Amino acid sequence: MxxxxxxxxxxxxxxxxxxxxxxxxxxxxxxxxxxxxxxxxxxxxxxxxxxxxxxxxxxxxxxxxxxxxxxxxxxxxxxxxxxxxxxxxxxxxxxxxxxxxxxxxxxxxxxxxxxxxxxxxxxxxxxxxxxRPTQYKQYVSVLDINDKLKYNLPSGFKVVSMADSWDYYKYNRVMWRGSNHEGEPSQEDEDIQWRKTMLSSPHINPKLIIAIAAPDGNYASHCGLWYIPGDKYAYVEPVATDPEYRKMGLGKAAVYESILRAKELGAKEAIVISSQQFYYNLGFKPFKTETWWE
Structure with missing residues (x-):
């Protein structure tokens, strides 16, 4: 050794x-x-x-x-x-x-x-x-992938993926607004290049990068999912929904669509670093808890 x-x-x-x-x-x-x-x-x-x-x-x-x-x-x-x-x-x-x-x-x-x-x-x-340990935690949650994962889209909304006709300007917008920033994002070349770099990993499967497009064409919700065939788990990161379209089941649709596509490739579980009620309502369960020490 x-x-x-x-x-x-x-x-x-x-x-x-x-x-x-x-x-x-x-x-x-x-x-x-x-x-x-x-x-x-x-x-x-x-x-x-x-x-x-x-x-x-x-x-x-x-x-x-x-x-x-x-x-x-x-x-x-x-x-x-x-x-x-x-x-x-x-x-x-x-x-x-x-x-x-x-x-x-x-x-x-x-x-x-x-x-x-x-x-x-x-x-x-x-x-x-x-x-010394602090009061700040990080939570790992796990979802068993099964046939019970179903969703419905409102009329006029549709699923698009990075493998289809991905629009980085619309992606930039949903990520900006979905992170609770007010107004419209900057759409300068450097902003779009930053978003492109974020999705440039050689281990991204474009079919698993999902957006729910609204009737006007803008992305209303987004889910990024990471999965390599042979692994047991898929990893959810990031998820964002435009505040204008929340409480419509679009975040659920984006997450489930990504996960179901990973299921077809062999994924058995999905993991997310979160304890948000949103994920628990989707069927995720608390799995591991970590504490920040400083």
């Missing part, structure tokens, strides 16, 4: 290191959910997202055993808020990973790490390292 620590190489957005971490996250979650809060799809979504300082991604830490990745520590949206992913056969690395995170992934001396409420080992290590 020859464990080596190195940094992520961010020379190419979807280069060798991206692919190797994607393989690592798929491998450790193949038979059981070792890192249900940070599956390969969350990694892909994170790397797809342009950030102001792309060089920060070079601070991501990778542990390898004779060239095979066995552990990862990374941030996602906010530098200084980190996720620890470890092959359960290498749990002894967790103390080293915490120390690395404190030294290299802190943001102006502040660091938060998400820890599963069932990971007593990492909790104890964090406690001894000066971390």
């Amino acid at each position: 020859k464990i080596k620590l190195r940094n992520y190489e961010n020379n190419d957005r979807f280069g060798t290191d991206y692919q190797n971490i994607y393989d690592f996250l798929r491998r450790i979650n193949q038979n059981q959910y070792d890192t249900p809060n940070f599956l390969w799809a969350r990694w892909s979504w994170m790397i797809s997202r342009p950030v102001d300082n792309e060089n920060l991604k070079n601070k991501i830490g990778i542990w390898e055993d004779e060239g095979k990745i066995v552990a990862l520590v990374t941030f996602e949206l906010t530098f200084g808020e980190v996720f620890i992913c470890v092959d359960h056969n290498y749990d002894f690395l967790k103390e080293d990973i915490l120390n690395y995170a404190k030294e290299y992934l802190s943001n102006e001396g502040k660091l938060k790490v998400i820890i599963s409420d069932s990971d007593r080992q990492l909790q104890e290590l964090a406690l001894n390292s000066g971390f």
